[in-house]
Structures are given as C-alpha cells and as structure tokens.
Amino acid sequence: MVDDGDHLKVYLDNVEIHKGENKYVIPLSDIGVIVLDGMTTSITTRLLAACSSYNVVLVTCDKKHIPCGMYIPFNQHSRTVKMVRKQVQWGENVKDKLWQKIIKYKIYNQSEVLYLFTRNEEKYIQLQNYITDVLPGDTSNREGHAAKVYFNTIFGNDFSRGIDCIENAMLNYGYAIIRAYITRAIVSYGYNPCLGIFHKSEYNSFCLADDFLEIFRPVIDAYVINYLLESEEEVKFLSQEVRAYLIGILSFRVRFDNQYQKISTVIDKFVLQCFDYLDPEKDNKNQILNIKIKTLEGIKK
Template sequence: MTWRIVHIKESERLQLKLDNLEILKRGEKYLIPLSDISMVVIEGNTSITTNILSQFTKYNIVLVVCDNKYLPTGLLLNYGNYHHCAKRVIEQVHWLEEKKRLLWKDIVGQKILNQIEFAKYKGINEERLSIMIELYNQLQPGDYSNREGHVAKVYFNSLYGVDFSRDNDCMVNGAMNYGYAILRAAMARIVVGQGLMTMLGIFHKNEYNSFNLVDDLMEPFRPIMDYWIDQNILSEYEFLTYEARLTIIDFLNQPMIYLSKKSSVDQVMQKYVSSFLKAISGERNKAHPVSLMDFMGAER
C-alpha cells in the first residue's frame, strides 16, 4: 500500500536510483522507495529525467506540476497499466444512463449533506440551513434542476459573506483551489489505476475536460477539504505559504472512518471508487457514503 506524498521545492534534480526516487538538493541526496509513493508535488526550477517519469507511470505515482504561483497546473498519470484495461473501458462506455443518474443523485447528495454538516459546525443561522436542507430534499436523479448549484451558493455565501464568489482573488479561494487540485490529482490516480477513462463521467460531460469522471467522484470530498482548510489553514496563515501548502497536502494522510474501519483519506478514496464500481455494475445498490462526520469523528 502506497502512502507517501512527496512535496519537492527548488530541488536541483530528480532521477532514478535503482527502484528509488533520488532527490538532489543543496549537495544532499535523498532516496525514497518508489513503492512507497502515491503522489509527487513539484514546485520551482527542478530538472527531472525521463527514466524517473517512466517509473512514476509504472508505479501509478501521480506527478503534480505547479506554476510560479505554486498552484497545480498539470498531472502526469499512468496509461493502460490496469490488467483488464480494455474490458473495463468497454464496461464504462456501456454504463446505463438510468444507473448514472441514480448514482449522481447519491454522490451529489452526499456532497450536499457534508456541506450542511460543515455549515452547522460553523454556526450558520437556521434559516439558511433550512434552505439547504429543503434544496437537498428536492434532489432528483441526474439533478437536472441543479439543486447542487443552488446549495453551493447558499453554502459559500453563508460561510464567507454574501459578496463572496469562487472567482475572488483571496486566501479562502487560493487555499480551496490548491486543496481541490490535490484532491483531483489523488482521485485521478485512483481512477486510472482502476483502468477507467477519466474523461467519461456520469454527470460531468464537458468535451474540453479530460477529467469528467474524476470531477464526479471527488465531489463528496470537497466539503471535507473545506473543513480541513478552515481548521488548519485559515486560522493559522494569512497567505498560502510553503508550510500552508504542506498542511493542505497532508489532508490525504488524515484518518477517517469508512466501512467501520479507520483509514487514511487517500485509502478511503480508493475504497470509495471500488464501492462506486460495484454500484455502477449492479453488484450493490449504491456506493458507500463518504461523510464529513466520519472524518471529524476520526480526528477525536
């Protein structure tokens, strides 16, 4: 089981050393077994060899590349390494529309429930909570009336003020954008590791988006990341510093209860995708829910 998330800033060079990632920085060499690594986040001016890039894909290690503002802008993922990749893709293409609509209701419904729980935790007034709950109760398969979008507006405006927009250039958005990008990279790694095509979603169908399925499956984890950022970033940092970014990345290592067992968030994401696949194939009625309360409970 991989577990390391490696964050590299201003290293001189990354290269392959036997079955290890070798990091050269300030005259020192650091070795990390590739079999331990799930994600590498790289910032600044760093040289990297094609040999290590090749090994990243073979070990299903996702490489996250950040720009000069330290925001993730690119991913390197493995391609076709799942043992029954063609079979899995054929199954994915033939997923039933009715099943996709029902599963999307479950997925986005769990996201909304997590948003409601976080809003309760933050002491949002009862009137706004009632609006969010009523919108959740109106949720239909496929969410064609966009209850999710209406809940999101009430949710963010309740937490951060009526003038808040996700387009604002502010610390809250900077932290959430960074956190969501890390979530997206972690989920993309799991999706391709299961032999699935990232661009074929069950709800997201943007022809310009290569990660439609990833964006579908990560939705319930977004409010959990919001809670992590609220607790550990917004109360501690005024800017998205190096230490703040490390703290956001460390979210994936945090404990969470899932299927009555304590696992890391990264492991829960893997179990969640497996549960989703059983649901979409008809082996079970729905994917096992991912609850903010199970994250908060594991912290205690």
C-alpha cells in the same frame, strides 16, 4: 512536495531527492502523488518511467504555485480495453442515480461543515432540506443552490468561487491534489478519466475525476477553513508552509464505513464502489454505495 532547484532521480526502487547539499530517499511504493512545485526543478526520464510502473501521479505547478498539469500512468490494468468498453456502455439511468447519491452526500457533508464552523442552525436545516429534493441527475440543480448558501454563510455574502483570494487559492490547490489522486485510482482500475457520468465538457480530460471529486470537496473545505481559523498570522498567499499543509490532506483521516481511514485509502474504496454501482453485472445497487463520510470528527484538534 518538491521545490525550486530540487533534482529527482531513481535509486533502486526509490525516488532520490537532492535539495541543495541534502539527499532524501523515499520508496516509490510509499508514494501516491509527487507535486513538482518549482520552475527549476529537474527530473529524469527514468524516474518518470518508474513512476508509471508504481502508479505514481506527478502534478506540476505554474509560477503562482497553482497545479496546472498531471502526468498519469496508463496500462496499469491488464484489461484496460475491456473496462473502457464497459465504461462507454454505462446506462444514463444508472449514471443519473449515482450522481444523485454523490450530490446528496456532498450536501450532507456541506451542512456538517457549515454547522461546525458557523453554528448557523437555520442554514444547516436549509441544506438538510435540499438533500431530500435532489433528483436523479440533479435536474433541479440542488447542488448549485446548496453551494450558494454554503459558501456565503461561511465566507460572507461577497464571496464567490470566481474571485481572486486566499480562500479560493487554498481550496483550488486542495481540490487539485485530491483530483490527481482520484485520477490515479480511476486509471488503476482500467477506466478512462475523461468519460464522466455528469461532467461532459469536451475541453476537460478529467470529467470522471471531477464527478468523484464532488463528495470530497467539503472535506477539503473543512481542512482549509480550519487552517485559516487556527493560523496565528493572517494567511495572505500560498506560502511553502500552506502548500505543504494542503498536500498533507492525503494523510488526513475521515470517518468512512464506520472506520477512521486516510483520505487516500477512502478514495480508492469510494471509486471502486462507484464502478461496482455502474457495472450492469452487479445486482445489489442499494448497498454497494454505502457512503457517509463524517469529515469533521476530530478536525479541530
């Protein structure tokens, strides 16, 4: 995370960050996302070009420190036109089935988060029952029903995702960081992030990223809830400490394919599995998307 007054430039194959009288040098090959969290931060165009070459995403924040923009590299894939042509030909049936799988895994992870932090067995079972009711394309909107039970059980009946509170501020910040990294993965595989499988708003340039984000939302929720519970003082606003903690989620390890891996690694693998699933040339649809993310093992340590 880069703060107010910092200056960024390229030094050889590194990003050089000037913070007052201090200077830090980080290899560009070790960076996936840079968050520019300041109104007076400066960055050279040479560094912007280098970020494109190294597939680094830059996220800009507004005066309230909320992510509001993304600079993403293009032409990182040698056959981008071929991949986008494939993308526009994805069949509706296979997109609906993939969305069904994503929502099933999302609700499964929501039930795990809910039980970990509330021990409410009744609501846990209710969410588990929703999983079996998810239809292709989630035409019965089990996702929406599950979300209402999930958030009201954890944060209280007066909570909604639209109100202005620290819980929503932290969730939105975490979602934005993961969304940026998912967008990075989508572009690196040659696809266009605006053409989604479920999200289709003409005002959204990242519909596909939002589709893939759904399965990771409970991971971010657990990460945020854990911080709020473990904090020694009441968290009232997005301080520098809170924002740095949220950006650190990219290094948080989750259980994926029977191995503990960083979320940044899991995102790349999950996105590729989704593309394989959508590819009509791939035959084995049942095993390609073999995903259950055990988000919570070890989170409370």
